[in-house]
Amino acid sequence: MRIKITRRLLDEYRKLKREIPLLELELREMQQGDNGFNNSTIFDYRTGEPRPQSVVGFDWPLYERREMVVKNKKAKCKAVEKWIDAIEDGQTRCVFRMFYIDGMSWEKIAGKTGYASSPDYPRLYIRDKYLRDNAIS
Numbered sequence: 001m002r003i004k005i006t007r008r009l010l011d012e013y014r015k016l017k018r019e020i021p022l023l024e025l026e027l028r029e030m031q032q033g034d035n036g037f038n039n040s041t042i043f044d045y046r047t048g049e050p051r052p053q054s055v056v057g058f059d060w061p062l063y064e065r066r067e068m069v070v071k072n073k074k075a076k077c078k079a080v081e082k083w084i085d086a087i088e089d090g091q092t093r094c095v096f097r098m099f100y101i102d103g104m105s106w107e108k109i110a111g112k113t114g115y116a117s118s119p120d121y122p123r124l125y126i127r128d129k130y131l132r133d134n135a136i137s
Contacts, residue, residue, distance in 0.1 A: 003079035007137055013080045013100050016073045023070045030063055087130070095126045 003009070043050040084100060087093040095113065098104045099122075104112075107119040115121040131137075 003076055005080065005083045005136060007131060009076060009080060010100060010136075013077060014103060016077050020070060020073055020077070023066065023073070027063070027066055027070065030059075030066070089130075092126055092130050095122045096130075099123075099127065 044053045045051075081101065084093060084096045087096060091113065095109060098109045098112065099106070106123045109122045110116055110119040113122055113126075
């Protein structure tokens, strides 16, 4: 599966990273506890008349859907990380890594990159310029 890097995907990256451990925990709880069980109603025709009966079992379709969601989110995160690592310019790569992967604020990034007097510089003139120059919208 090829994942296209977009501005929206970059903006969602931090949220995806926070959601993955929660979703994995939910999957483990489904396996270990009663959270994965669901009941369905079937009709029992043993007497000739349809009588509703409740059947309880593990909800595999729900589990598999949630498992696919986790896999897709992990793939998106891995694609973003790989894309950031492939940025050739060291300062640009460092700014992207600090903001997206390390979760730093723009003020902190500006201080670490030597632009403490202008906290918007890394965002406007490094990140945004790189995104514009590479037609990432």
